[in-house]
Every structure is written in C-alpha cells, then in structure tokens.
Amino acid sequence: MISRREFLQAGLAASALVGASGFGGWSRLAAQQSLTQDQLLQFDDFGNVTLIHITDIHAQTKPIWFREPSVNLGVGEARGRPPHVTGSEFLETFGIKPGSAEAYALTSEDFVALARGYGRMGGLDRVATVVKAIRAARPEALLLDGGDTWHGSLVSLETRGQDMVDAMNLLGVEAMTSHWEWTFGAERVKEIVETLPFPFLGANIFDVEWDEPAFEPYAIFERGGARVAVIGQAFPYMPVANPRWMFPGYSFGIRQERMQEMVDEVRAEGADLVVCLSHNGFDVDHKMAGQVSGIDVILSGHTHDAIPEPVLVGETIIIASGSNGKFVSRVDLDVRDGRMMGFRHKLIPIFSDVIAPDAEMAALVDGHRAPFKASLEEVVGRTESLLYRRGNFNGTWDDVICDAIRSERDAQIALSPGVRWGPTLLPGDPITREDIHNVASMTYGRCYRTEMTGETLKTVMEDVADNIFNTDPYYQQGGDMVRVGGMSYRIDVSAPMGSRISDLALSDTGEALEAGKSYTVAGWASVNEGTEGPQIWDVIESHIRKLGTVNRPPSDTVTVVGA
Amino acid sequence: MKLTRRALLAFGAGGLAAAALPFRAMARTLDEAMAAFSGGAAPAEGGLTLTAPEIAENGNTVPVTVSAPGAVEIAIWAAGNPSPDVATFRFGPAAGSQTASTRIRLAKTQDVVAMAKMADGSVVKAQATVKVTIGGCGG
Numbered sequence: 001m002i003s004r005r006e007f008l009q010a011g012l013a014a015s016a017l018v019g020a021s022g023f024g025g026w027s028r029l030a031a032q033q034s035l036t037q038d039q040l041l042q043f044d045d046f047g048n049v050t051l052i053h054i055t056d057i058h059a060q061t062k063p064i065w066f067r068e069p070s071v072n073l074g075v076g077e078a079r080g081r082p083p084h085v086t087g088s089e090f091l092e093t094f095g096i097k098p099g100s101a102e103a104y105a106l107t108s109e110d111f112v113a114l115a116r117g118y119g120r121m122g123g124l125d126r127v128a129t130v131v132k133a134i135r136a137a138r139p140e141a142l143l144l145d146g147g148d149t150w151h152g153s154l155v156s157l158e159t160r161g162q163d164m165v166d167a168m169n170l171l172g173v174e175a176m177t178s179h180w181e182w183t184f185g186a187e188r189v190k191e192i193v194e195t196l197p198f199p200f201l202g203a204n205i206f207d208v209e210w211d212e213p214a215f216e217p218y219a220i221f222e223r224g225g226a227r228v229a230v231i232g233q234a235f236p237y238m239p240v241a242n243p244r245w246m247f248p249g250y251s252f253g254i255r256q257e258r259m260q261e262m263v264d265e266v267r268a269e270g271a272d273l274v275v276c277l278s279h280n281g282f283d284v285d286h287k288m289a290g291q292v293s294g295i296d297v298i299l300s301g302h303t304h305d306a307i308p309e310p311v312l313v314g315e316t317i318i319i320a321s322g323s324n325g326k327f328v329s330r331v332d333l334d335v336r337d338g339r340m341m342g343f344r345h346k347l348i349p350i351f352s353d354v355i356a357p358d359a360e361m362a363a364l365v366d367g368h369r370a371p372f373k374a375s376l377e378e379v380v381g382r383t384e385s386l387l388y389r390r391g392n393f394n395g396t397w398d399d400v401i402c403d404a405i406r407s408e409r410d411a412q413i414a415l416s417p418g419v420r421w422g423p424t425l426l427p428g429d430p431i432t433r434e435d436i437h438n439v440a441s442m443t444y445g446r447c448y449r450t451e452m453t454g455e456t457l458k459t460v461m462e463d464v465a466d467n468i469f470n471t472d473p474y475y476q477q478g479g480d481m482v483r484v485g486g487m488s489y490r491i492d493v494s495a496p497m498g499s500r501i502s503d504l505a506l507s508d509t510g511e512a513l514e515a516g517k518s519y520t521v522a523g524w525a526s527v528n529e530g531t532e533g534p535q536i537w538d539v540i541e542s543h544i545r546k547l548g549t550v551n552r553p554p555s556d557t558v559t560v561v562g563a
Numbered sequence: 564m565k566l567t568r569r570a571l572l573a574f575g576a577g578g579l580a581a582a583a584l585p586f587r588a589m590a591r592t593l594d595e596a597m598a599a600f601s602g603g604a605a606p607a608e609g610g611l612t613l614t615a616p617e618i619a620e621n622g623n624t625v626p627v628t629v630s631a632p633g634a635v636e637i638a639i640w641a642a643g644n645p646s647p648d649v650a651t652f653r654f655g656p657a658a659g660s661q662t663a664s665t666r667i668r669l670a671k672t673q674d675v676v677a678m679a680k681m682a683d684g685s686v687v688k689a690q691a692t693v694k695v696t697i698g699g700c701g702g
Contacts, residue, residue, distance in 0.1 A: 211626055212663075239620040240696055249627075253616045463697040474617045475694055497672070 007093060011312030016333070018342030019317070020046075020274070021309040023268075034263060035101060035354045041133050046344035047225030047334030049273060050138040052131060054173075055146025056299035056323035056421070058180070059156035059164050060438070061365040063120035063352035064423035066324045069391040073493055073563050076471030078283050083305035087121045094308050105326065106306055112386055115426055118351060122325030124167050124365055125357035126350045130328045131171055132358065138332070140223045144230060146301030146321070151180035152421050154376055154437035155369055160184050163368035165192055170364055174198050175219050177457065179235035179242075179279050179302060186247040189301045194350065201232020201277060203262045204255040214250060217262050226273055226335040229266035231295075233259065233278040235302055237477045241467075243444050245529040253282065254474055256291055263294040273335045278330045280476035282307075282320055286429040289313035296340040302478045303391065303419045308347050316359040319342055324423060326350055376434040381544040383429055384551045388424040389439060391560045392468065394483045397422060397439050400552050402485025402534070404543030405522045408532070409449045412506060413457070414485030415475045415523030418464065420478075431544055433537075440537045442525060446535040449522040454513035457521070458501055459487060466497040484557065489514070495563035547549060578675070593640055593647040593676065596686075600638050600678050606688035610680040613689040622669045622695035627690075628642060630662040631679035631687065643673025644691075669695050 012019050022043060074084025085093050086107050096102045103255035104114035104123065150161030161184050167178070175198050181189055193215075193376045218231040235241075237251040263274055276284050278297050281302040290313050291297055298318045306322030310331075321329040327347050332446050334342040369376060389395040394402075398416050405414035424440035425431065452460070460482070467477040481491070490503040504513040507541055513519070524536040544550060591599070597606075601623070611631040619625045629637045639649040652663040667675070676690040 016688060237618055240618050244620065251620055253618075259610075312586070460697060464692070467696065472617075475692075478620070 058152030128358035230273035411522035418480035
C-alpha cells in the first residue's frame with residue numbers, strides 16, 4: 001500500500017514535471033457542517049493555461065445520489081492500481097479520512113449514512129456556478145466535455161438530446177467528443193453538430209466505405225500565450241458495444257497510429273501543449289499514454305472513474321473526472337518554451353447543498369423539464385433498500401430490474417446490460433418515473449424475450465467477461481459485467497478468454513444449466529435492429545407498482561475468484 | 564445483451580469447421596503456408612507494420628493494412644479461418660510504396676499474421692489479435 005503523498009510523488013519522481021493536487025485540502029480544513037463554496041473552489045492559480053474537464057454527465061441535470069463502486073477489479077498490469085482500488089483501500093491510497101466528505105464523494109464506504117449527512121451531488125446549475133467561478137479567476141480557461149452528455153434521462157430521450165445540447169452551449173463548452181450521443185442515430189448527431197458553436201472532435205471516427213476521417217480530429221486554441229491543441233478520441237467500440245445499425249456509415253476503433261499522427265501533426269503546427277479529450281476509458285488511456293509520445297494531458301472519460309490526483313505515465317498526466325455531474329476537474333498548467341513544465345490539479349466535488357445554483361442554468365434546465373414535469377415526478381413506488389448500479393457485477397438496481405424482467409416477461413433468466421450510468425436511491429426514497437428512466441433510458445430499450453441454450457448463455461457470458469477482464473486494455477470495452485437474474489455463476493477474472501465462467505445454474509433451484517437445453521431468456525438493450533417487446537422502463541414501472549415497496553437485498557448469485 | 568445474428572452465424576461457421584475437419588487436409592495449414600512463403604528462412608521482427616482493429620466492428624469485413632518499405636512481396640493469413648490464406652501482394656520495382664489494404668472475413672477471434680519478403684530474400688513477420696465479439700454491453 002502506498003500512501004497518498006507517495007502516490008503522486010512516486011509518479012513525479014520519474015518525471016521532470018512540477019506537480020500538485022489540491023483535492024485533500026478543503027476537507028481537512030473544514031468540518032462536515034461548515035463546508036463552504038469558497039473552500040470547495042479554493043485554488044492557488046498556477047501557470048498560464050487552465051483546463052476545465054467535465055465528462056459522462058449522462059443527462060443528469062439535477063443533483064443525484066451516486067454511489068461509487070465497491071467492486072472495480074483491474075487485471076494484468078492494472079491490478080490494484082487506481083482506479084482499481086475501492087472502499088477502505090481507496091481511502092488509504094489517497095490518505096482520505098473515513099467519514100469525510102471526500103470519502104462520501106469517492107467511495108462506497110458507509111454510503112447511506114454519509115449521503116444523509118452530505119447531501120446529493122451534481123446538478124448542472126451547480127456545475128455552472130463552478131465553471132463561472134473558475135472563469136472569473138482564469139478568463140481564458142478552456143472548457144472541454146468528454147462526451148456521454150446527451151443521453152441518460154427521460155427529458156434527454158424525449159428531446160433527443162436537445163436539453164443537454166442547450167445546457168452545454170450555455171455552459172460554454174469549447175470542444176467535445178462522443179459515445180452515447182451516437183445512439184440518437186447518425187442523422188440526429190449530424191443535425192446537432194451543424195448547430196454546435198464548438199467542434200465535435202473524433203480523430204478515430206472514420207467513414208466506413210472509404211476508411212477516411214469523418215470528423216474534425218483536433219482544434220487548436222490560443223490560451224495564456226500558448227497554442228493548445230485538443231485532440232478528440234471518441235469511444236472506440238461504438239459499433240461493437242452499441243447498435244451499429246444506428247450509425248452504419250461510421251467506423252471507430254482505438255487507432256493508436258492515427259493518434260500518434262495527430263500528435264505529430266499538431267506539434268508540427270506549433271502546439272505548445274497537446275491535450276487528448278478522450279472517451280477511451282481509463283485503462284485504455286493509461287496504455288495509450290505509454291505508447292503514443294507527445295501527449296501532455298489526457299482528459300479521460302467513459303469508465304466513470306473519479307481519481308483525486310492525476311495519474312502520471314511518463315510525462316503525460318491523466319485526469320479522471322468521474323460521472324453524472326459529481327465532479328468538475330480544474331487543471332492549471334505551466335506551459336512555456338513549447339512544453340508543459342508543471343501542473344496543479346483539483347477534482348472539485350459538486351456538493352449540491354454547498355454550491356449555490358446558477359439561476360440562468362437552473363432556468364434552462366427547468367424550462368426543458370416543464371413539458372414532462374408531471375410525468376417525471378410521478379411516484380411509482382418506494383424503496384426500503386439502497387438501490388445502486390455501479391460495480392463490476394450486479395448492483396441492487398439491476399437486481400430489481402432483473403426481477404422485473406423475469407416477472408413481467410415470464411422468463412427463467414434475465415439479462416441486463418452492464419452499463420456504468422444510472423444514479424442511486426437511498427432507503428426510504430420514493431421511486432419516481434424519472435428515477436426509473438435514469439437507470440434505463442435509451443433509444444433501444446425494447447425488452448425482448450427469447451430462448452437460449454445453456455451453451456449459448458455460456459458463450460455470451462464469456463464474451464462479455466473478456467470485454468472487461470482481458471489483460472490487454474485495448475481489448476476492453478469499458479463496461480461492467482452483464483447483470484443476470486435467475487442464474488448463478490462463478491467467474492475467475494484472471495483466467496484466459498473462454499474459461500472464466502463456470503458453474504452456471506438456475507438460481508431458484510440450483511439446477512445446473514445444460515449445454516444443449518433451452519431456457520427462456522429476457523433482457524434489454526439488444527444491439528439487433530428490429531428487437532421487439534415493451535420498453536424496459538414500462539416493464540420496471542409495472543413491476544414496482546405491483547410491489548409498492550421495493551425491498552431488495554443484494555443478490556449472491558455471482559462467485560468471483562482470481563481477483 | 565442478446566446473441567446477434569452475426570454471432571450465431573459465427574457459431575454456425577465454427578460448428579461447420581469442426582464437422583468439415585477431415586476435409587481441411589485439403590487446405591494447407593498456416594505453418595505450411597508460412598514455410599512456403601519464407602522458403603524456410605527464420606523471420607525477423609520489425610520492418611513490417613500490420614494495422615488491424617483490436618476488436619472487429621464487423622467480422623465479415625475487417626480492414627487490414629500491411630506496409631513494409633523495401634518489400635517485394637507481402638502475404639496475409641488469418642490463422643483461425645478454415646483456410647488461412649488471405650492475400651499475397653507483389654510489388655514491382657516501379658511501386659511507389661510497399662503498402663496494401665484489404666478487407667478480410669474472420670470467422671472468430673484469431674491472430675492475423677503477415678510476412679514480408681525483402682529484395683535480399685530476408686523475411687519479416689508481424690501479427691495482431693483481432694477479436695470477433697458478440698458485443699452489446701458497453702456502458
């Protein structure tokens with residue numbers, strides 16, 4: 001175990017950079033009751049360039065609960081390396097006091113009690129206040145959005161992302177990259193991009209037919225007397241992890257050689273600082289930082305990790321800014337003589353009870369919500385359990401969803417996608433239609449019902465497991481394990497592909513799955529065109545209405561070994 | 564998360580390959596093909612760039628590029644296909660560059676292997692694993 005000071009210093013020791021991170025400062029200064037906005041925003045200006053990073057907001061415009069994972073396993077070289085530390089180990093790694101505001105924001109430890117004490121996090125009106133405050137101190141600060149912005153709520157689904165587009169325009173985003181944006185379809189993406197006052201970057205987005213670049217790869221900004229190049233990297237596995245038929249004309253991929261070409265190109269154009277605005281996911285970014293030379297800063301998105309200090313790979317710093325509007329990263333840089341000499345960083349937690357809402361943003365958000373207000377706020381049921389999703393295996397929200405699928409669709413086995421979005425509800429919370437959409441909203445949410453053999457189920461599980469636990473990050477897709485209901489299994493995360501999954505059984509009876517036998521299976525988020533069935537949010541709502549009160553202890557159907 | 568038609572096709576092909584195994588004696592193995600290309604020379608690393616996606620977006624049409632400055636011939640094989648031969652490109656003295664791109668079909672996750680023969684008869688080799696996946700669970 002390395003201590004917090006050693007974590008950043010160990011990286012710095014091997015580099016010529018001068019660096020500091022200010023996440024810890026405010027909490028030690030302030031007792032829980034006296035957190036103030038000024039303390040959260042406190043930052044000693046440094047250098048000449050400021051970056052502001054937001055990412056993976058998933059259309060969460062209002063403050064939410066969001067429990068960070070208790071299980072977030074790394075494999076291969078990433079084993080035990082941030083972000084693959086959780087709970088008390090995370091607290092020890094970064095020197096965070098149990099029960100502190102940081103512990104609440106960054107881990108799952110004692111989550112319910114701390115949530116009640118520290119309140120909800122996020123909210124675009126609070127984010128706007130923070131961005132405005134940074135810009136007041138640093139008028140030339142560059143605001144960059146890592147994508148997964150337009151998707152994730154009832155309002156964004158109904159407006160096809162327009163609420164978020166308008167909010168990001170008001171916030172003053174200056175460049176973005178993408179992932180779930182594409183699930184509104186290529187036509188809608190193009191329609192929005194034409195209206196954006198900033199570039200929609202993706203060096204790795206190519207035309208399928210001609211295999212030629214299809215979007216602007218980078219943009220160059222003059223800030224603080226320096227030329228700052230921002231290279232966009234969209235989610236590499238768009239057509240694999242999401243429905244290809246929604247954007248058939250585009251190809252993605254990691255395309256490491258293309259990234260190197262772009263870095264060389266912007267350096268040749270005189271860039272003093274090279275920033276990669278990435279939706280690769282953290283482990284992919286970590287590998288890329290070691291393979292591509294000349295990137296100073298990677299603003300990392302996709303895997304929803306919130307890391308309180310920059311991670312150094314050689315002379316590249318990687319910034320992971322969390323998800324759902326919980327955090328805003330401020331990175332001050334000293335850029336001189338064509339290179340980055342040093343940095344100062346702070347992962348600013350958006351405590352919604354501490355940071356004042358910005359009236360202008362609040363009005364915009366409420367304006368978009370108004371037509372759907374009654375529907376959003378309709379109470380469908382109540383929960384007595386903590387309902388959360390994030391983590392490598394089933395969360396309790398997924399257990400409820402799998403219960404709903406099995407019950408409403410009369411299936412032996414339920415499959416639910418291992419997405420990392422979806423906020424949390426506390427015991428005692430009402431469950432509104434908005435809450436259900438927050439964990440289920442998507443443009444391909446039909447709940448199918450089919451039959452699969454035991455052999456097929458095993459293949460599906462192995463396939464998904466390799467997308468998470470392949471030891472080469474370039475083969476990882478950045479999601480969590482598919483959630484299952486009605487089926488138990490054992491997984492050896494360090495076994496090779498094809499031999500991780502065993503002991504598949506029907507969890508109700510304990511009966512082992514037979515390779516040649518067929519089982520009824522229902523699930524949602526199929527990538528196949530023309531999938532039939534009711535919308536998943538209607539399935540969940542119907543189930544919760546019948547229950548009235550949800551009481552769902554965590555399932556124990558997954559046995560994990562090899563971690 | 565549902566098994567796609569694409570994956571079911573892949574399954575079908577896998578079953579077929581197994582069923583057809585006795586006939587595969589007709590197709591030469593990867594080792595035989597490589598030995599025939601290299602003339603038995605031990606291949607070196609470096610000097611040949613093989614660019615392929617880590618995960619195929621569509622296993623039926625996977626873009627692959629090979630580039631080996633100074634090569635007179637470059638061959639590509641798909642190690643896991645029922646027949647591993649994919650393509651051999653020959654470059655004449657007037658060729659402006661020794662680079663070729665094509666799209667290949669991959670039945671399942673496997674290594675794509677390339678070899679380039681230089682003017683002096685030396686041989687270099689490169690390979691890359693391309694995953695053909697069911698997909699559908701990225702978050």
